[in-house]
Amino acid sequence: xxxxxxxxxxxxxxxxxxxxxxxxxxxxxxxxxxxxxxxxxxxxxxxxxxxxxxxxxxxxxxxxxxxxxxxxxxxxxxxxxxxxxxxxxxxxxxxxxxxxxxxxxxxxxxxxxxxxxxxxxxxxxxxxxxxxxxxxxxxxxxxxxxxxxxxxxxxxxxxxxxxxxxxxxxxxxxxxxxxxxxxxxxxxxxxxxxxxxxxxxxxxxxxxxxxxxxxxxxxxxxxxxxxxxxxxxxxxxxxxxxxxxxxxxxxxxxxxxxxxxxxxxxxxxxxxxxxxxxxxxxxxxxxxxxxxxxxxxxxxxxxxxxxxxxxxxxxxxxxxxxxxxxxxxxxxxxxxxxxxxxxxxxxxxxxxxxxxxxxxxxxxxxxxxxxxxxxxxxxxxxxxxxxxxxxxxxxxxxxxxxxxxxxxxxxxxxxxxxxxxxxxxxxxxxxxx
Numbered sequence: 001x002x003x004x005x006x007x008x009x010x011x012x013x014x015x016x017x018x019x020x021x022x023x024x025x026x027x028x029x030x031x032x033x034x035x036x037x038x039x040x041x042x043x044x045x046x047x048x049x050x051x052x053x054x055x056x057x058x059x060x061x062x063x064x065x066x067x068x069x070x071x072x073x074x075x076x077x078x079x080x081x082x083x084x085x086x087x088x089x090x091x092x093x094x095x096x097x098x099x100x101x102x103x104x105x106x107x108x109x110x111x112x113x114x115x116x117x118x119x120x121x122x123x124x125x126x127x128x129x130x131x132x133x134x135x136x137x138x139x140x141x142x143x144x145x146x147x148x149x150x151x152x153x154x155x156x157x158x159x160x161x162x163x164x165x166x167x168x169x170x171x172x173x174x175x176x177x178x179x180x181x182x183x184x185x186x187x188x189x190x191x192x193x194x195x196x197x198x199x200x201x202x203x204x205x206x207x208x209x210x211x212x213x214x215x216x217x218x219x220x221x222x223x224x225x226x227x228x229x230x231x232x233x234x235x236x237x238x239x240x241x242x243x244x245x246x247x248x249x250x251x252x253x254x255x256x257x258x259x260x261x262x263x264x265x266x267x268x269x270x271x272x273x274x275x276x277x278x279x280x281x282x283x284x285x286x287x288x289x290x291x292x293x294x295x296x297x298x299x300x301x302x303x304x305x306x307x308x309x310x311x312x313x314x315x316x317x318x319x320x321x322x323x324x325x326x327x328x329x330x331x332x333x334x335x336x337x338x339x340x341x342x343x344x345x346x347x348x349x350x351x352x353x354x355x356x357x358x359x360x361x362x363x364x365x366x367x368x369x370x371x372x373x374x375x376x377x378x379x380x381x382x383x384x385x386x387x388x389x390x391x392x393x394x395x396x397x398x399x400x401x402x403x404x405x406x407x408x409x410x411x412x413x414x415x416x417x418x419x420x421x422x423x424x425x426x427x428x429x430x431x432x433x
Contacts, residue, residue, distance in 0.1 A: 002252070029054040030089070031118060031133035037251035038129050041140075041150055042179075048202050051082075051089040052121050054134065055114045061088070078112060093120040093209065094115035097160075119143045127175065128156045128167050129302035149184075156184040163190055166197040173225040177216035183225055196233040206235060207317040214275035214282065227258075238309050239282060246297040253381030257288045258297075259357070264379025279323050280330035280372045281379075287331065306331035327328050328363060329355070330372045337373035340390035340397075345429040348394075349422060352401050366398055393432065400428040 030053050053061065060076050062068060066080035066089060080089045094110035118141060125131040127147035140147060147380055149156050149195035155175055161166055169191045172183055183191075198206070213222035223239065226232040233240035242257035254263050261282065268281045287306025288299045310331050313326030336343065336351065343351075355369075356362035374388040404424045411416040 012312060014120045018194055025147045029118075029135075031135055033122070033133045034125065037132045037134045037140070038146070038150060040134070041132075049085075049087045052092050052118065053080075053089050054092050054116075054118055056120075057114060058091070061091070077295060092116040092118060093124070094107060094120050095124050121370040123158060124161060125158055126162055126171060126323050127164075127177070128158055129138065129175075131158050133290070148281060153179070153181040154184050155181045155187060157187045158191060160242060162187075163194055164345050166194050167205055167209070168207065169194050169198060169229060169231060170201075170226075173222045173229070174213045175215040175221050176225045177222035179216070180218040180221060185226070187219065191231070195229055195234065198231055198234045203316060203318045205276075207319050210235070210317070211279070211319070211323070214278040215273070217269065218266075219269055219278045220262045223258075223262055223265065236282075236313075238289065238313050242285065245288050245291070246299045247288075247299070251380060254379075257285055259408065261285055263381070263384075264375045267378045267384060268371065268375035271375060274368065274371070276323055277324050277368045277375075278373045280327045280368060281375050282333050283313065283327050284372055284376060286310060286313075286329050295359050303332055303335045326365065326368060330369060333369055334373045334376055337370060337390050339378060345426045346422075348397055348429050349401060349425045352398060352425075353422075357398050358402055363398065363402075367393070370394055397429045400424050400432050404428055 028133050030051055032049060033052045034050050036049050038047040057067065058080075059337075061078075061080045065083040067083065069079045069081060069088070078091060081087070087211075091112040093118055095111070110227055122131040122141070127149075129150045130146070131142075131144045132146045133141040135141065144158050157168075161259055172187065175181065176183060194207040210222070213219055214221070223232065223236075224250070226235055227240070239258070239261065240263055245257040247255075247257055247260060250314060252260055254260055261284075264284070265278065266385060268278055275361075281348055283306070285302065285306065286297075286309045287302035290309070291299045292306045307328050310324065310328050313319070314327070333351070337408070340348075352358075352362075352366075355365050357366055368390075370391045374391055377388055378384050378386050379392075395418055404421065406421070408424060409420045412420055
């Protein structure tokens with residue numbers, strides 16, 4: 001049975017193991033709301049089920065067997081846990097902004113009482129595609145034409161209250177990356193008016209939206225929407241600085257360094273769902289923004305120049321260590337992958353040593369680096385379908401490198417084993433064709 005249908009049906013029955021648990025009145029109106037409705041209409045399996053209950057109070061919810069979550073939630077309104085399914089149920093509510101919080105979001109006063117209608121509850125939501133509800137008989141309640149926007153692939157704000165939370169600017173860009181939708185012109189205009197307030201948001205909230213966008217089906221859309229809004233320089237100044245930075249046209253017919261980054265993101269999204277690799281791709285070329293004008297359009301040394309920029313970005317946004325460490329490796333080494341067939345076996349072995357390719361985490365790093373480099377090579381105008389022979393070659397070299405076991409040098413004195421291991425690994429890599 002569909003989880004949502006089960007959740008609706010169990011509202012009508014008592015728990016057979018507890019005579020103290022009574023069923024809710026048959027007149028209770030309960031609706032599945034928000035993202036779960038959207039995802040169901042798109043043919044996707046909802047990650048979470050959220051329900052709104054109309055016409056009830058905390059007392060009647062508790063009397064029906066629901067458990068209240070911690071008295072009040074962090075957002076200041078009561079939420080209840082269904083006694084059988086564990087899903088969350090909230091009373092229908094309206095909200096009004098009363099100030100600014102320390103986390104960069106507004107402070108809101110909530111009204112949650114039996115007089116609040118479903119339409120009033122839906123009106124406080126951000127986008128029309130998230131402002132739909134489903135009744136237990138399958139009827140869709142859609143006061144803001146969210147279904148039409150969903151079918152048309154449009155992100156549109158519900159109303160003027162959208163402007164009360166600046167984080168919604170990033171959410172619009174993130175939803176664009178998730179679904180590949182376009183943003184309505186009036187929503188773009190509103191986001192432009194809100195963009196200056198993004199600097200008030202805590203780094204963690206910005207980072208959360210960035211990383212979520214990298215997990216979307218279209219991570220390039222996150223960058224494109226932020227650029228259209230005029231917010232890219234506020235959120236990702238290192239990436240925004242690539243706009244207008246020229247590249248050699250013989251290799252980059254797509255245009256400037258930002259256009260290349262966007263195209264590389266489109267390519268990497270087709271190769272892997274790994275958000276870490278997508279983030280590596282987002283920042284791999286940020287060093288090009290530091291290239292002296294007299295050197296343009298060439299970018300000699302941009303790989304190493306990008307490493308401290310990526311490190312600074314990670315510190316500013318308080319990104320997870322795994323993301324930033326891997327992205328720094330990507331910035332530093334992505335160009336070496338392009339020259340795999342030109343590298344001496346000794347150079348390859350030293351690089352594998354630095355990546356600790358002998359270990360499984362080291363191989364994971366190499367796989368991610370090669371995926372980034374493939375996206376970098378194919379992320380150029382007219383080269384989207386090019387092969388990437390460096391990938392299989394480097395993986396074959398890594399297999400040869402890993403085939404040399406430490407037992408092969410146990411007969412030597414400890415001080416001579418490392419040198420011999422390197423020699424054996426170089427010999428193994430030399431044999432790779």
